[in-house]
Amino acid sequence: MSGQDGDDAVTVDGGTGELALMWGGFPLLGAGAGWLFATVAPWVATEVRWVPWRGLFRAVAELPDRRAMVGAVAVGVLAGLAVAVAGTRERLTVTVDRHGVRLRRAGDVQEFPRTAVRAAFLDDKALVLLGAQEQELVRERTDLGGARLAAAFRRHGVPWTERDPHRDAYRRWVAGLPGLPAGADALLRARQRAVERNRRGDARELRIELARLGVVVRDERQRQYWRLSGTAGPDGPAGTPESTYQPPGDS
Numbered sequence: 001m002s003g004q005d006g007d008d009a010v011t012v013d014g015g016t017g018e019l020a021l022m023w024g025g026f027p028l029l030g031a032g033a034g035w036l037f038a039t040v041a042p043w044v045a046t047e048v049r050w051v052p053w054r055g056l057f058r059a060v061a062e063l064p065d066r067r068a069m070v071g072a073v074a075v076g077v078l079a080g081l082a083v084a085v086a087g088t089r090e091r092l093t094v095t096v097d098r099h100g101v102r103l104r105r106a107g108d109v110q111e112f113p114r115t116a117v118r119a120a121f122l123d124d125k126a127l128v129l130l131g132a133q134e135q136e137l138v139r140e141r142t143d144l145g146g147a148r149l150a151a152a153f154r155r156h157g158v159p160w161t162e163r164d165p166h167r168d169a170y171r172r173w174v175a176g177l178p179g180l181p182a183g184a185d186a187l188l189r190a191r192q193r194a195v196e197r198n199r200r201g202d203a204r205e206l207r208i209e210l211a212r213l214g215v216v217v218r219d220e221r222q223r224q225y226w227r228l229s230g231t232a233g234p235d236g237p238a239g240t241p242e243s244t245y246q247p248p249g250d251s
Contacts, residue, residue: 034076
């Protein structure tokens with residue numbers, strides 16, 4: 001966590017230690033996995049009758065020892081670097097200052113004015129910001145520590161709670177359940193399929209659509225739970241979250 005310039009902004013991210021772990025650790029792990037694969041390939045190819053991709057083990061076993069070892073280690077390193085690139089892109093950076101809150105991930109930026117954020121908290125490895133009408137402004141998965149995030153938000157007067165203040169208001173979603181705004185049940189049906197198939201992008205987009213209807217969703221073990229926010233009305237939403245979203249690339 002660090003302050004920036006005269007605006008006294010506080011930025012919370014994984015730091016250089018996290019980057020060092022990803023760019024140093026993952027390639028080393030990949031190299032080790034490649035070495036192990038090349039080492040056991042001859043034994044697997046001849047001694048193990050039932051194994052996935054047995055043809056690959058045989059192909060590696062038939063190569064000269066040095067070539068097989070160098071190739072397997074090189075592939076492992078490249079795989080580790082690919083994981084490091086993906087991990088670096090997916091890092092969440094949170095900046096809080098007297099003007100508001102800014103979240104950055106993979107080049108995408110979401111900004112929320114200070115006056116629009118009523119509370120912030122961590123909910124099952126997700127950073128959640130609540131708006132003035134108890135709607136979720138954003139829910140972003142993160143491994144950032146709660147103590148560091150709490151200090152950053154409290155420093156600029158954003159209330160931080162240790163748990164979701166509306167946790168007890170959620171109801172488990174069941175198809176056809178009454179009490180939902182028009183159109184919400186169909187969206188929840190579609191989102192349930194996305195959750196079960198681990199289609200995170202679709203699930204996220206459908207969460208946003210539900211928020212526009214005033215429905216807040218949280219997941220537990222592929223089950224959906226919902227509550228209504230103050231933006232929900234009999235004919236649809238009474239308002240939308242106040243935010244600025246600037247996506248320069250794919251999310």
